[in-house]
Amino acid sequence: MVKNIQLKPVFEILLPALENSGIDYWVYGGIGIAAYVGKFFRKNKDVDIFVKDIDFERTKSILGNLFLENNFKLKQKKALRNGRPKFVIHIHENDKNEILSVVPIYLKETCTEFLSNEGSTKFSKQILEKVDRNILGFKFFTPSDIYIKKIFLNFLILRSDKRNSVIKAFNKGQTENRVSEDAFKILKLDDVKKLKQIEELNSTL
Numbered sequence: 001m002v003k004n005i006q007l008k009p010v011f012e013i014l015l016p017a018l019e020n021s022g023i024d025y026w027v028y029g030g031i032g033i034a035a036y037v038g039k040f041f042r043k044n045k046d047v048d049i050f051v052k053d054i055d056f057e058r059t060k061s062i063l064g065n066l067f068l069e070n071n072f073k074l075k076q077k078k079a080l081r082n083g084r085p086k087f088v089i090h091i092h093e094n095d096k097n098e099i100l101s102v103v104p105i106y107l108k109e110t111c112t113e114f115l116s117n118e119g120s121t122k123f124s125k126q127i128l129e130k131v132d133r134n135i136l137g138f139k140f141f142t143p144s145d146i147y148i149k150k151i152f153l154n155f156l157i158l159r160s161d162k163r164n165s166v167i168k169a170f171n172k173g174q175t176e177n178r179v180s181e182d183a184f185k186i187l188k189l190d191d192v193k194k195l196k197q198i199e200e201l202n203s204t205l
Contacts, residue, residue: 002040003136007031009091010047010100011138013070014063018051019141021062024130025049026105027140032148033182035133035140042181046088046098047140050114052128053104060087060102084115114151118158123147149186156183156195160202163195 018025027035029048034040051059064074075098077086088098105127106113112128114121127147133140142148156163162179169180170192183192 002042004040004044004138006091007044007047007099007138009070009072011140013066014089014100015047015049015140017062017066018059021058023051023055023059023062024128025051025059025141026128026130027133027142028148028151030178030182031140032142033152033186034135035131035142036145036148037185038135040135041185042178046101048101048103050103050105053106056085056102056104063089063100063102080115080117082115082120114154116158121154121158123150127151152182152186153191153195157198160199163199167192167196167199 015025015027027047027049030042030044031047034044060074060076063072066072067074071091073090075088075090077088079085084103086101086103088102089100090097091099106115107125108122110125111122112125114123127143127150129144129147130141131144133142143151156166156179165177166180166183166187169176169183170187170189175181175184
């Protein structure tokens with residue numbers, strides 16, 4: 001059984017600190033997919049969350065207050081070309097492995113917007129619905145299952161290298177890396193068919 005004990009400080013210290021301070025957050029990525037499935041199915045190296053853009057700096061400040069007491073380290077990542085910031089937290093001062101990654105989601109008048117190196121993606125404000133999750137006693141919030149999957153599919157659509165690895169894995173019928181392992185848990189054959197169509201279209205351009 002996969003337990004992801006190395007992420008215990010995230011679920012027992014960092015995320016509760018945000019909740020207690022009134023900061024809304026949403027877990028997505030690998031742990032989000034684990035929530036979709038209902039269990040940990042692989043070792044996850046970190047937890048990805050997004051917060052509202054208006055809460056991003058306050059989130060950094062709140063988590064920063066925990067560093068001295070818990071020997072954590074916060075590292076501000078270089079902003080993307082489009083200006084999107086990101087910071088990560090390491091569990092130990094000299095540990096290079098991050099355990100929490102935080103990015104903003106931008107609130108627009110009628111939608112929300114995710115920014116990445118590959119571009120901008122708009123989602124309905126329904127992505128901000130908070131769903132309670134509990135895996136092996138680790139409690140946290142995610143978007144709904146629909147949006148966990150939409151975020152993952154959008155990631156594959158924007159990243160041709162990751163998309164190709166998933167297509168190859170499905171063609172072989174076996175996982176090859178973390179992304180394809182996640183894909184096997186959350187995607188259906190129709191989803192993979194659409195990814196193949198995107199890949200075929202891109203190859204003709």
